[in-house]
Amino acid sequence: MTDAARPYESLESSLTRRLRELGVVDVDVVTGELPLTPRGDAGLQVVMVGVSAGDHAVRLAASDRRVVALALVVEPAHSAFGIELIGESPNTAILTVADPRRSSLDSALDGHLASSHDESEIWIGPVEDPTLGARIAAWLAERVASSAVSEEIAFGSTEGWLLHGDLVVARRGTPGPAVVLMHSARSDRSVFGRLSRLLAKRGFTVLNMDWRGRGRSTNKGRFSDLSDEQRAATSDDVNAAFDVVAALPEVDPARLGVLGIAQGAGYAAGGALGDPRTRALVLLTGFHAADERQRRLLVSGEVPVLYITGTPHRVTTEAMRSLYEQTRPGLTRFVEYPEGVLGYQLFDLHPDLEPLIVGWFAEVLVP
Amino acid sequence: MSAATRGGDVEVELVARDGWRLAGLMRLPPDVGRAPGVVLVHGSHHERDAFTYGVGLPELLADRGMASLRFDIRGRGASHHGHDFHRMAALERRAVALDVAAALDHLASSPDVAGDRLGLIGEQDTAAAVVAAAIDPRAAALVLLSPRLPSSALDHLRSRSIPTFGLVSNEDRESLRATATAFLAAPHEHRRLEVFTGLGFGTTMFMARRFEQSAEEPLEEMIADWLAQELQLPDRAGDER
Numbered sequence: 184m185t186d187a188a189r190p191y192e193s194l195e196s197s198l199t200r201r202l203r204e205l206g207v208v209d210v211d212v213v214t215g216e217l218p219l220t221p222r223g224d225a226g227l228q229v230v231m232v233g234v235s236a237g238d239h240a241v242r243l244a245a246s247d248r249r250v251v252a253l254a255l256v257v258e259p260a261h262s263a264f265g266i267e268l269i270g271e272s273p274n275t276a277i278l279t280v281a282d283p284r285r286s287s288l289d290s291a292l293d294g295h296l297a298s299s300h301d302e303s304e305i306w307i308g309p310v311e312d313p314t315l316g317a318r319i320a321a322w323l324a325e326r327v328a329s330s331a332v333s334e335e336i337a338f339g340s341t342e343g344w345l346l347h348g349d350l351v352v353a354r355r356g357t358p359g360p361a362v363v364l365m366h367s368a369r370s371d372r373s374v375f376g377r378l379s380r381l382l383a384k385r386g387f388t389v390l391n392m393d394w395r396g397r398g399r400s401t402n403k404g405r406f407s408d409l410s411d412e413q414r415a416a417t418s419d420d421v422n423a424a425f426d427v428v429a430a431l432p433e434v435d436p437a438r439l440g441v442l443g444i445a446q447g448a449g450y451a452a453g454g455a456l457g458d459p460r461t462r463a464l465v466l467l468t469g470f471h472a473a474d475e476r477q478r479r480l481l482v483s484g485e486v487p488v489l490y491i492t493g494t495p496h497r498v499t500t501e502a503m504r505s506l507y508e509q510t511r512p513g514l515t516r517f518v519e520y521p522e523g524v525l526g527y528q529l530f531d532l533h534p535d536l537e538p539l540i541v542g543w544f545a546e547v548l549v550p
Numbered sequence: 551m552s553a554a555t556r557g558g559d560v561e562v563e564l565v566a567r568d569g570w571r572l573a574g575l576m577r578l579p580p581d582v583g584r585a586p587g588v589v590l591v592h593g594s595h596h597e598r599d600a601f602t603y604g605v606g607l608p609e610l611l612a613d614r615g616m617a618s619l620r621f622d623i624r625g626r627g628a629s630h631h632g633h634d635f636h637r638m639a640a641l642e643r644r645a646v647a648l649d650v651a652a653a654l655d656h657l658a659s660s661p662d663v664a665g666d667r668l669g670l671i672g673e674q675d676t677a678a679a680v681v682a683a684a685i686d687p688r689a690a691a692l693v694l695l696s697p698r699l700p701s702s703a704l705d706h707l708r709s710r711s712i713p714t715f716g717l718v719s720n721e722d723r724e725s726l727r728a729t730a731t732a733f734l735a736a737p738h739e740h741r742r743l744e745v746f747t748g749l750g751f752g753t754t755m756f757m758a759r760r761f762e763q764s765a766e767e768p769l770e771e772m773i774a775d776w777l778a779q780e781l782q783l784p785d786r787a788g789d790e791r
Contacts, residue, residue, distance in 0.1 A: 495748025
């Protein structure tokens with residue numbers, strides 16, 4: 184193991200030096216004995232040991248929810264168990280650095296492909312590269328910094344509902360656009376993890392909330408126990424969320440967008456179409472216009488709409504296509520996938536859908 | 551539990567082996583007597599009410615003489631306790647298997663339930679925890695809705711093979727592969743696999759079926775009938791190996 188660790192000495196010193204320069208205050212380089220144990224305090228632990236260190240680092244990350252980034256350098260040598268844990272760790276971005284001259288390239292690739300985090304990367308190149316340590320340090324520091332931008336907030340809506348959500352505020356020179364996310368009736372804000380991250384990265388302020396009766400927003404009961412009449416007022420939650428983001432100095436209150444899934448799409452349209460601040464509306468699967476007034480507003484083209492549906496959902500697809508075809512040419516779009524799955528489940532089958540949505544919001548809301 | 555509580559939901563609190571408290575709802579069939587019981591486990595984006603939109607699986611099970619217990623898994627709904635499932639690390643999430651075990655214990659210890667004729671229903675990403683809990687000798691039937699199963703789950707299935715019913719929609723290739731692999735890994739005479747078209751994943755298939763394929767048999771009915779058949783025939787229940 185001593186022989187295996189020796190080539191990394193210069194990498195180790197340049198990596199830790201650069202991390203400290205980048206402001207990562209707590210750097211601990213472990214080159215000692217296995218197995219490793221998680222440390223009690225927050226901070227960044229840099230693990231650089233020889234054979235099978237990759238699996239140990241992966242296990243460490245899989246036991247500790249604070250680990251947001253992991254760099255596996257040169258010889259991760261994953262076991263099947265390690266690869267399985269990578270697949271089950273969607274909140275940890277993994278950087279794999281593999282040397283093409285080593286037999287561990289294969290296992291490094293398997294580990295990389297198992298990660299579902301969209302910021303996971305693989306770099307393939309010689310370990311002797313003198314810039315490698317600094318580049319890994321920059322990657323780790325950026326992940327640690329960008330992971331802390333969302334805060335949980337609570338705000339009031341009509342009828343005494345207290346709503347909870349994750350707010351990411353875009354820090355930019357001038358007030359910018361904001362997007363509100365409305366999940367489906369059986370889920371909650373947990374379905375928008377990746378979409379929120381991608382929107383924030385693109386410079387949007389994002390409010391991803393649990394609307395009334397779902398997730399953490401159950402101070403007046405569960406949505407499934409509400410009467411139809413009580414449920415209908417859920418569209419008010421969109422306006423309440425708009426009030427929250429519009430009051431932020433970082434947000435231009437005339438450039439608000441909302442996205443909704445299935446029943447959440449109905450509430451999104453219900454709340455947003457009557458609100459003059461609405462400039463963009465994304466409706467994902469399971470939506471059809473509630474009444475003639477809503478249909479007229481949708482086809483007027485005044486608020487651009489992105490319709491997304493799956494062909495086997497015939498009722499929804501026909502309703503959306505007909506609305507789209509009646510709308511005057513402009514920024515309104517219609518996207519149809521061949522699978523009959525609900526809203527966020529399409530994200531699972533089509534990793535390009537969330538970037539497509541972000542791109543459309545940017546086209547409509549960013550001049 | 552007295553006969554007075556039959557026919558409605560009773561709130562119960564389950565405590566997992568590591569101390570996590572879980573909010574459950576139990577429903578007994580109208581007839582007095584020891585009934586088979588079924589544990590309903592939702593996927594990580596859902597809550598226990600995933601099984602009760604529309605007609606409601608607990609009601610259909612009760613109609614066929616079966617008790618049921620559904621609950622919010624750790625980090626979801628009323629079992630949140632400030633620790634969100636989606637912020638947990640991978641190994642913390644795997645402890646959902648302890649939640650399922652606590653639900654099995656609760657059902658088995660009820661005087662109204664036949665503790666050796668228990669069924670399990672799991673969906674999507676928590677199906678692996680359900681499969682892990684199914685090594686319990688009291689588990690006699692397993693329903694998997696769009697399961698995502700890591701290879702460790704296959705080891706559990708191999709160690710104890712019980713009647714299993716898989717329901718998958720054809721666009722969900724990963725679940726289809728997982729179910730087929732599971733069936734091949736652990737052969738059993740009582741195997742059933744239904745592959746649908748255009749229904750999506752997990753319990754949302756229930757709604758899509760009712761809305762888009764209303765002339766076809768609802769999935770809840772299909773599941774309730776299968777469980778009635780597997781759990782109410784004592785000679786068929788349990789480990790056949």
